[in-house]
Amino acid sequence: MSWKQAFSSSVGKKIQMSLTGIFLILFLIVHCYINAQIWFGEDAFLTAAHFMGTNVVIRTIEIGLFAFLILHIVQGLSLWAKNSKRRNTRYAVKAGSQTSPWYRRSMGLLGTLILLFLIIHLSKFWGPNRFAQTFGSGELNLYELMKEEFQNVVIVVIYLLGCFALAWHLVHGVYSSMQTLGLTTHRYKTMIKNVGVAFSIIVTVIFALMPISFYMHWVN
Amino acid sequence: MEHYHMNLTLKVWKQKNKNEKGRFETYQVKNISSEMSFLEMFDVLNEQLVAENKEPIAFDHDCREGICGMCSMYINGRAHGPWHHTTTCQLHMREYKDGDTIVVEPWRANSFPVIKDLVVDRQAFDRIIQAGGYVSVNTGNAVDANAIPIEKHDADESFASAACIGCGACVAACPNASAMLFVSAKVSHLSLLPQGDPERKTRAMNMIHQMDKEGFGSCTNIGACEAECPKGISLENIARLNREYLGAMFDGGSQNAI
Ligand code: SF4
Ligand code: FES
Numbered sequence: 119m120s121w122k123q124a125f126s127s128s129v130g131k132k133i134q135m136s137l138t139g140i141f142l143i144l145f146l147i148v149h150c151y152i153n154a155q156i157w158f159g160e161d162a163f164l165t166a167a168h169f170m171g172t173n174v175v176i177r178t179i180e181i182g183l184f185a186f187l188i189l190h191i192v193q194g195l196s197l198w199a200k201n202s203k204r205r206n207t208r209y210a211v212k213a214g215s216q217t218s219p220w221y222r223r224s225m226g227l228l229g230t231l232i233l234l235f236l237i238i239h240l241s242k243f244w245g246p247n248r249f250a251q252t253f254g255s256g257e258l259n260l261y262e263l264m265k266e267e268f269q270n271v272v273i274v275v276i277y278l279l280g281c282f283a284l285a286w287h288l289v290h291g292v293y294s295s296m297q298t299l300g301l302t303t304h305r306y307k308t309m310i311k312n313v314g315v316a317f318s319i320i321v322t323v324i325f326a327l328m329p330i331s332f333y334m335h336w337v338n
Numbered sequence: 339m340e341h342y343h344m345n346l347t348l349k350v351w352k353q354k355n356k357n358e359k360g361r362f363e364t365y366q367v368k369n370i371s372s373e374m375s376f377l378e379m380f381d382v383l384n385e386q387l388v389a390e391n392k393e394p395i396a397f398d399h400d401c402r403e404g405i406c407g408m409c410s411m412y413i414n415g416r417a418h419g420p421w422h423h424t425t426t427c428q429l430h431m432r433e434y435k436d437g438d439t440i441v442v443e444p445w446r447a448n449s450f451p452v453i454k455d456l457v458v459d460r461q462a463f464d465r466i467i468q469a470g471g472y473v474s475v476n477t478g479n480a481v482d483a484n485a486i487p488i489e490k491h492d493a494d495e496s497f498a499s500a501a502c503i504g505c506g507a508c509v510a511a512c513p514n515a516s517a518m519l520f521v522s523a524k525v526s527h528l529s530l531l532p533q534g535d536p537e538r539k540t541r542a543m544n545m546i547h548q549m550d551k552e553g554f555g556s557c558t559n560i561g562a563c564e565a566e567c568p569k570g571i572s573l574e575n576i577a578r579l580n581r582e583y584l585g586a587m588f589d590g591g592s593q594n595a596i
Contacts, residue, residue, distance in 0.1 A: 119543060119586075119587075121587075124587040127546055127547060127550055127583075128516075128546065128549070128550050128554075128555075128556040128557070129546050129557075129579075129580060129583045130583075130587075131556060132556065132557065132558075132580070133580075133583075133584070197556055197558065200555070200556065201513070201514040201515075201516075201555040201556055201558070203448075204447060204448055204449070204514060204515035204516075204553065204554065204555035205446050205447050205448060205515045206448055207360070207446050208446070209412060209415065209443055209446055210349075210362065210441055210443060211412075211414050211415035211441045211443070212415050213415045213416055213417075213511065213562065213566075214415070216415070216416065216420075216565075217416070217511055217561075217562040217565040217566055218513075218560045218561050218562040218565065222558075222559070222560045222561060223513050223560055225558060290559070293559070294558070294559040297559045297573065297576065297577055297580070298559065298580055299580065299581075299584070300577045300578065300579075300580040300581030300584060301577070302573070302574065302577045303574060303577060303578075304574055307573075307574065307577075
């Protein structure tokens with residue numbers, strides 16, 4: 119069996135979702151760490167942002183990040199579309215949350231919400247910054263940009279909703295990626311589930327605190 | 339528990355054959371004993387229908403003791419009804435009270451087409467087994483079953499996976515209509531034992547390939563299957579199947595597969 123065949127079976131596609139998902143989780147950790155620098159002053163944040171925006175290794179990984187992100191999205195949406203065609207006659211009475219929690223059944227929806235959020239997010243910070251770097255007068259001061267953007271309550275609310283969707287996506291995503299790689303054995307499954315939940319809470323709370331901190335003037 | 343009687347309203351799926359569109363039919367049953375099983379209640383209803391010169395409802399059953407896996411009914415939104423680790427034949431009417439309405443549907447999945455009313459065609463499972471759910475044994479003198487030492491823990495685990503009765507409740511309950519729990523149970527009980535080891539790589543590959551070919555959905559680790567499985571097959575089996583698949587993927591020997 120060729121590699122192509124191996125990755126294109128239903129389990130192979132799960133493995134693709136799992137591996138790209140784990141890469142995106144690692145990215146979130148880095149992103150979160152950089153964000154947290156705002157609480158150590160503008161200089162700390164700008165140094166970190168400058169490194170991430172200009173270091174050649176990071177910029178190369180950035181290409182991979184987008185490739186994996188797109189693969190994760192395309193594969194996820196196609197899974198969602200295909201799986202919804204496996205039962206042409208629907209049940210009149212559904213089990214709903216009697217047999218599984220809602221977020222496990224809503225990964226496609228949560229993922230789509232995150233994607234919509236991501237489009238807004240990238241067009242506010244990453245996009246203009248790279249544009250200025252390439253065609254304009256160099257890097258933007260992202261700290262000042264955030265300070266400005268997060269005065270708008272609508273933007274803050276959109277960011278909080280994005281964090282909400284991310285949290286639930288991660289609660290299932292962390293566990294699910296490990297299950298797909300077969301790591302959730304009897305010994306480890308409870309630990310993996312708990313670590314997944316803790317991780318989701320910590321990461322999204324840090325993300326959510328950023329727009330709030332600017333809006334409430336906790337940082338200046 | 340005290341014995342009582344009840345009158346019930348049943349909404350049951352009626353469908354002539356695979357191609358015809360089905361619909362719900364409403365029936366009244368009276369004087370049902372709380373000590374009857376769910377299938378006995380259906381027997382009463384069918385006798386009543388026959389007496390009225392109407393067509394009885396077709397439903398699958400065989401052992402009526404929870405071991406054959408035939409009695410597929412989706413009852414009020416639950417595969418085999420609301421009881422944990424129970425098939426429909428083991429569900430008893432003491433679950434219900436006088437005046438209740440019960441909606442009964444067949445397993446719904448494109449890979450399990452309805453043959454008639456509540457009876458579905460589960461041959462897709464047989465074809466998955468044929469693709470790799472076996473061990474090849476040379477002919478000759480019968481080998482002593484206990485000749486190979488097997489660790490107790492592995493034997494127990496294998497036995498627990500072998501408890502799968504192929505009922506298809508996992509597919510019926512899965513929002514994706516995926517057959518991963520069934521396939522994982524069948525792969526697990528063989529690959530945990532030394533007799534199953536020589537063919538483990540091709541087995542995982544071929545069974546998954548057949549599962550995809552049959553049109554079952556992809557597993558997204560929702561876990562509704564585990565919640566509904568009458569035999570307590572756990573998601574750990576799916577994790578094991580994924581490991582088997584990864585193992586086969588990285589192994590040159592799996593060229594024989596597919
Ligand atoms: S895994 Fe459980 S629910 Fe699925 S076929 Fe086997 S016994 Fe039935
Ligand atoms: S009739 Fe055999 S398991 Fe129910």
